[in-house]
Amino acid sequence: MSTRLDYAQASPDGYKAFGAVYAYLHDCGLPKTLVNLVFLRVSQINGCAYCIDMHSRDLIKQGVTVDKLVLVPVWHEAGAVFTQQERAAFAWAESVTRVADTGVPDEDYAAAAAEFNDKELADLTYAIGLMNAFNRLGVSFRATPAATKAAEKAAK
16 A cells, blocks of 8 residues: 555645644543544544554553453443443444434434533544544545554565
């Protein structure tokens, strides 16, 4: 896979604007690990290798165990590995990310609103929306994951 376009270089002001939202989300009051878990789950749904690689690395640096990390795609079946708040965030992220299919039904909203206050739910939804946007950039322009770059370098 080769990168089609370096979107951050082609449009630095646009990238900076997304970066400002990203920075806000890490200081908004939601647990940083929760935000990164949601970033990872959204990226898995969208098939963005660059973001999956990046957020997996971020979560490991934050102390998330490999046991927990590998169960993110099957969180429904992971039992007590994930907190109630994390499970609610994953469910909301999946409904919002798949908006064209789900329409984000009232019962999904009610479940999320039962776990998060208004500000937290708004911020969580900003995180989901931002990651969906970044995934579309990463997939569209074939952003190369760090693991791929390392493997290519090692093969030389």
